[in-house]
Amino acid sequence: MDKLKVNLQYIMPKHALSRLVGSFAASESGALTTAFIKWFIKRYNINMEEAQEPSPEAYRTFNEFFTRPLKPGLRPIAEDKDIVIQPVDGCVSQAGAIENGRLFQAKGHDYSLQALLAGTHEDEAKFMDGDFTTVYLSPTDYHRVHMPMAGTLRKMIYVPGDLFSVNPLTTANVPGLFARNERVVTIFDTEQGPMAMVLVGATIVASIGTVWAGTVTPPTGPQVHSWEYPAEGDNAIHLEKGAELGHFKLGSTIIALFGKDMLEKFDDDFTPGATTRLGKPMAKLD
Missing domain, CATH: 2.70.70 (Glucose Permease (Domain IIA))
Incomplete structure (x- = not known):
């Protein structure tokens, strides 16, 4: 099964598929966008408490959600120069x-x-x-x-x-x-x-x-x-x-x-x- 999954990638239209998904991800589709974001959060168990904006309804596009910023200070930077x-x-x-x-x-x-x-x-x-x-x-x-x-x-x-x-x-x-x-x-x-x-x-x-x-x-x-x-x-x-x-x-x-x-x-x-x-x-x- 793993070999089949890899071999399929050689023949599938990866660029066309990626651009098609990209078009949807960039679209402002209202309730459809929100529903997809909610499904994605559940499917991948995403901790939205880390997000600067935790509400799925706040994102106009899937891209906005996917590139969401984290809450300020959530990832402190190790400051030692070495x-x-x-x-x-x-x-x-x-x-x-x-x-x-x-x-x-x-x-x-x-x-x-x-x-x-x-x-x-x-x-x-x-x-x-x-x-x-x-x-x-x-x-x-x-x-x-x-x-x-x-x-x-x-x-x-x-x-x-x-x-x-x-x-x-x-x-x-x-x-x-x-x-x-x-x-x-x-x-x-x-x-x-x-x-x-x-x-x-x-x-x-x-x-x-x-x-x-x-x-x-x-x-x-x-x-x-x-x-x-x-x-x-x-x-x-x-x-x-x-x-x-x-x-x-x-x-x-x-x-x-x-x-x-x-x-x-x-x-x-x-x-x-x-x-x-x-x-x-x-x-x-x-």
């Missing part, structure tokens, strides 16, 4: 070293740093022999993405691709999954070195957006697009640790990359299968 924080609510898929330019996906599968970033050789070189973590966001989770540490944005890359599911079953069975799915790569300078946050799309993900550019996708396209940003001046984009970076409209995965020798180690309890919560310690800087 601590890198967890950037999302989710579940750790992998955490470890980037070895020979490759990242571990699941047993029997890895993929290249170059393929993931789809940028220049200089982009790839920033993270050679560095560290990475992959965190899966389920439908239950809060779907805004935050900064693990303070940084200045230097580059954003939109990478077209497929829209396979990124759930654990698919991750374990589709080779090079994260380097073949549609994604938005963001690269930052930090005081300790380079950091990248990669927002990976998936089946039914209606949109990926950032706080500086708004919606990056859709629309989709056949070519890679990149934008560069200044390190200094009035147009520089600097985000503090814990600041919001972007969001998913429907769930997916983030991959955080860190340059060589930036991290001393990941926390002992930050291991595959562990639950993540925004603001808690993830790693210690070297």
Whole structure:
């Protein structure tokens, strides 16, 4: 049965299905929207007491509900300068070293740093022999993405691709999954070195957006697009640790990359299968 579920993803019209769902998620459909939100809350056991606005009736669209902000102060940020924080609510898929330019996906599968970033050789070189973590966001989770540490944005890359599911079953069975799915790569300078946050799309993900550019996708396209940003001046984009970076409209995965020798180690309890919560310690800087 699991093999059938994975194989069906190769032939189903994932982009068309995702955009169709996206159209409904963005629509203001009154009682229908509210009824669907209530079903979704019950189906995925979502704790609306954490939401800044706990009432389902308060949301005009499903997207508003899905990207709902949390109550202020609910996720305190670990303030120690040596601590890198967890950037999302989710579940750790992998955490470890980037070895020979490759990242571990699941047993029997890895993929290249170059393929993931789809940028220049200089982009790839920033993270050679560095560290990475992959965190899966389920439908239950809060779907805004935050900064693990303070940084200045230097580059954003939109990478077209497929829209396979990124759930654990698919991750374990589709080779090079994260380097073949549609994604938005963001690269930052930090005081300790380079950091990248990669927002990976998936089946039914209606949109990926950032706080500086708004919606990056859709629309989709056949070519890679990149934008560069200044390190200094009035147009520089600097985000503090814990600041919001972007969001998913429907769930997916983030991959955080860190340059060589930036991290001393990941926390002992930050291991595959562990639950993540925004603001808690993830790693210690070297």
